Amino acid sequence: MPGPSDSSLPRFASGCRWGTQGEERVVLFPEGMIRVQGTGQKILELCDGQRTVAEIVSALLAAYTGADPIRIREDVANFLEALQQKRIVDY
């Protein structure tokens, strides 16, 4: 599957969700979990199936003033594509 487009609506795949381990937020999925921190966590928190990739990029740009929009768009696409491969995210 190719990476997400600007109009894709990323969301958790069926049966994947947030959980907590101690103080940390983790992503739970069948037979596994991943820790996501920093920007990764921020991106995933915006993936609610309502926001488009373009909207997620704008939200991140607003949060990280001075960031390069092309770079952010690329980071978001790569991150979501990697999670899609693991069947954690759909878009």
Add this chain to the structure above:
Amino acid sequence: MTPNPLALIAEITHRCPLHCVYCSNPLQMIGAKAELSTRDWVRVFQEAQGLGILHLHLTGGEPVARPDLKELVEGAHGAGLYTNLITSGIGLPEARLAALVDAGLDHIQLSFQDSKDEPANWIAGTKAHAHKLVLSEAIHRFPIAFTVNLVVHRQNLDHLEEMIGFAEELKPDRLEIAHAQYYGWALKNRDTLIPTREQLENCLRLVEAAQQRLSGRMRIDCVVADYYARYPKACMGGWGRRLMLIDPSGQALPCHAAGVIPGMKFDNVREQSLEWVWRESAAFQRFRGEQWMPEPCRSCERRAEDFGGCRCQAFLLTGDASATDPVCTLAPTHHLIENARVMTSCDREQVSWSYRANPD
């Protein structure tokens, strides 16, 4: 410092409508009267969360045989656990599944014995296959993760390619291809289940090809039969390191089969907290770490990778639970595995096996 466990396996009942010849339940099963109450289970789930456990696997027997399954899922979800139901699908009509999903079920793992009705029912010892097909369609109407589990062995590995194709049509998120492991009933039937070397090699090729072809659509995990491995498996990720199993009566075990090891005393969650069992109980400490290891494990470079292999397999095959797992090519008892690999015919006419019985 002992790390926290990652997952809890809750064998909530040994009752089961299937009679699979490879069942991992112990030969001595626990009857319905001795099962833990709803309240006890829910308390155990809360304690599990407190101990840092993330995943709960509700299994059996057939877990849907418990009429209070919805309350158990609710309790587990309320405690914050990621809840997986490992089921044959028998006794789980769509309305009941809907109630479980409402209660917070995250993941369902549905087992298939084969791709076609007749051989599947032959292995399960009952007419189960058609019900599973109906349920697998219904699962797609709910927002939960879906794993198809194919249990493979000598009697079905010759048509594994067709079985993978069958599983693909069921469109699960994940496919687990699990070679039967020789404990409980499966050990009794080992001589008819153990694959040939050609079957195993063909299986690995097919799995790799399917993983590449289906990447991003379906995750494929494969658990192989360790009788052909060079080194033993890191059973349960090491004794008392990652997993804890509670049997239907509340006994806490480090794995499914540990009950076979003589001299083990298992504490019960009716009397002890999960944390105490994990950190202090004799059963969980018995083979933790490296002190118990004999040579060649004790000085082996791989001892922190495979932990000397499986303690139950070591006992079942050598009579000594502290021996090196005979699967290891370095083990002094490795000839036991070589002897077991001597094949009988694959011809179904010649197969006579023991179907799993049911508890009282």
